[in-house]
Amino acid sequence: MSIRDFMLKFLNLQGYKVGGLEYRGKEVLIRVELRRMTGSCPHCGKRCGYLHQYQKERKVWHKVIGEHRIYLVGRKRRWRGKRCGKVFTEEWP
Numbered sequence: 617m618s619i620r621d622f623m624l625k626f627l628n629l630q631g632y633k634v635g636g637l638e639y640r641g642k643e644v645l646i647r648v649e650l651r652r653m654t655g656s657c658p659h660c661g662k663r664c665g666y667l668h669q670y671q672k673e674r675k676v677w678h679k680v681i682g683e684h685r686i687y688l689v690g691r692k693r694r695w696r697g698k699r700c701g702k703v704f705t706e707e708w709p
């Protein structure tokens with residue numbers, strides 16, 4: 617297991633693609649995007665979706681390690697269901 621894999625496991629980020637780390641004093645920003653390329657549609661329950669748009673970038677507190685505060689930074693994707701045509705937003709913290 618590489619150090620990076622260990623980090624991702626330790627941080628519970630296995631479901632994410634991790635872009636990069638940025639240190640700002642005691643804050644560590646981790647750039648993430650969900651790994652999966654479709655969404656689960658809450659309207660029809662199917663795993664379907666065309667990428668509709670990206671939401672604004674957000675910064676979410678993740679956890680504290682030692683004296684560092686870890687944040688996830690990323691944009692939620694909005695999907696359009698293939699069958700029902702409705703738009704929905706993916707879920708992550």
Ligand SMILES: [Zn+2]
Binds near residue numbers: 657659697699
């Ligand atoms: Zn749907």
